Amino acid sequence: MAETKNAAKAAAKGSASAMNLPLDRIVQGDCIEVMNALPEKSVDVIFADPPYNMQLKDTLHRPDNSKVDGVHDAWDKFSSFSAYDDFTTRWLAAARRVLKDTGTIWVIGSYHNIFRVGAELQNQDFWILNDIIWRKSNPMPNFRGTRFTNAHETLIWAAKSADKGGYTFNYDAMKSMNDDTQMRSDWVIPICSGKERLKDGEKKAHATQKPEALLYRVLMSSTKPGDVILDPFFGTGTTGAVAKKLGRHFIGIERETDYIKVAQARIADASPADAEALGYNEGKRAQPRVPFGTLVERGMITPGTTLYDSHRRFAARVRTDGTLVAADSKGSIHQVGASVQGAPACNGWTFWHVEKKGQLYPIDVFRQQIWAEMH
């Protein structure tokens, strides 16, 4: 069998696959101890979703007074930044040891932890290849109106060191997944919800389950069929499920029995035939929305400019935030357009015009210009 032959060869070379890796299994235990018990330089890629160390204070309510079910698990609590840094240093060192010289590591996080993880990766001589932005198409809003909607998470992709090349990057696969233009460092992917979201009774099985589409892109870009992917924070096993579907091997490490049970059932259900469905939401792109404020921000229309309707019966001035002021009303281009006409609704894009050299042009021409730039 090929496996025996490879194993023999590997043994001769003193390399990994001879060493009885727990392939396609979940090992229960502390990830640092378990990694340290694995042979060194034995895995191709590591995907890690460590605790984010979010420091949530009180319970948060939506405007409709319902409670937000936040992450209050003990595993996300650290006493201080330095405790978190110490943890990060130790698990990254253990990860580095088991990673092949040609291997790469992925770590996902949010602003709560990702800067500390990134700095420590650099300190340990990992060589950052990209930082990747997972842009969530349906993030949770900011319910109190105090900040920007936190609509993304960050992944860092790094090689073992600057001079150790030979890592896998499936450039062409990525390009063809992206309508034949290079895959960019920002990925638009919905959060994990609906049927994909695993339940334990009525509650969600894990507070922070990642979408399979995200892991699909990670594994498609940076591994080959048959590669070994290690996930030291396995949770409910998204990495394992996608690895199986894509014909890769996984090694999962997880402490919590409840998560392991859910993950095992899930992976048993997964089959390589499901692979196609994973790429389902790739490629389809709707016409992006262009807010009027964008034209102001980009200097296409200056604050203070007067807009007119096509017959110059009505006028309004543009303010810095992209709202309009007319004689009796303020608001969006649509609201003010409706208001001056006494109409219930109005398409401000075609109603309002700017004057250039005595001629009136509908503001929609600027929007079309932006759309054109996007292609």
Next chain:
Amino acid sequence: MAETKNAAKAAAKGSASAMNLPLDRIVQGDCIEVMNALPEKSVDVIFADPPYNMQLKDTLHRPDNSKVDGVHDAWDKFSSFSAYDDFTTRWLAAARRVLKDTGTIWVIGSYHNIFRVGAELQNQDFWILNDIIWRKSNPMPNFRGTRFTNAHETLIWAAKSADKGGYTFNYDAMKSMNDDTQMRSDWVIPICSGKERLKDGEKKAHATQKPEALLYRVLMSSTKPGDVILDPFFGTGTTGAVAKKLGRHFIGIERETDYIKVAQARIADASPADAEALGYNEGKRAQPRVPFGTLVERGMITPGTTLYDSHRRFAARVRTDGTLVAADSKGSIHQVGASVQGAPACNGWTFWHVEKKGQLYPIDVFRQQIWAEMH
């Protein structure tokens, strides 16, 4: 230094103008020294675009532009990180000192430096409010096909500390600018090119000139007209030009004479928007408080009137003092609204309605009428 001491005294006593700040000027010199000579707690917002030329494989530079020898040696790499960290620690400490307690700081960077900057911000007790992704609509492709197209940069927005609130976030203006949905943490903005790109002869005047649209959004979101914005790495003055256009003050710090010349000419050319155009959607929070009792006082609502929620599930009667009585509770419109629903809180203005000709109208319409009369 006597000058600093006096200035600090002035700061303690009073307003920004009393502090003898170099408003709307470019100060030539090392940013750490210059910031340390400014009065403490004197600026509203800091925008910083620090250097990050630290990881080029062939010629590695220290922040002070001296070359690092023996680049390919791990020890030297570490030493360059540590030099960079030292620089970051010192300029951030200086920035922290000049920032008002209610101030916020913005720092922009790429994966080469942003993780180190972010970690140091947290170490110095800054409190991260958001990390923002500037998604470039027209990035430079990855020519060698070895990585994902590096199509974004990261900004960190942070308050001085977790418990010091009172920072400016123009939530409603951002929402207006974004077609009336919350502004997200990922911003799509083109890179600086074309006419906007400043030239010094035939070459570009600055290697990393930022687009004005980016600064426009930064300043619109986190400053008020008249605020003071400090930019310790002023370059060719994008921050200054946008600040001037938006009716804000700037203080620029820059070492290079060439950049200063370009920036001065550029800012002289920029012209500020007028008062009306500088207006923006400030939202309900900025409106004067109107007690519900006022509506009763003015006869807009008669004592004894019955109020309903929008589904007519709950009812309450208005008393002469502007309090409500429901089946089991008495108190303000908010207290009774919360009480009847068994909710932790309630905005009585939008919860309660009056009936006119069979139709329900929220009591907030009367308040808006009063606001309108105040203009």
Next chain:
DNA sequence: CGAACCTCTGAATCTCACG
């Protein structure tokens, strides 16, 4: 059966002026 409407939920560091 489809359209319309309602309900629920997601890695969240989520208030502030006044006494």
Next chain:
DNA sequence: GCGTGAGATTCAGAGGTTC
């Protein structure tokens, strides 16, 4: 400084129910 209470605040998508 701290307690109190007014009053401000949500988007996309999945899934279920009603008509």
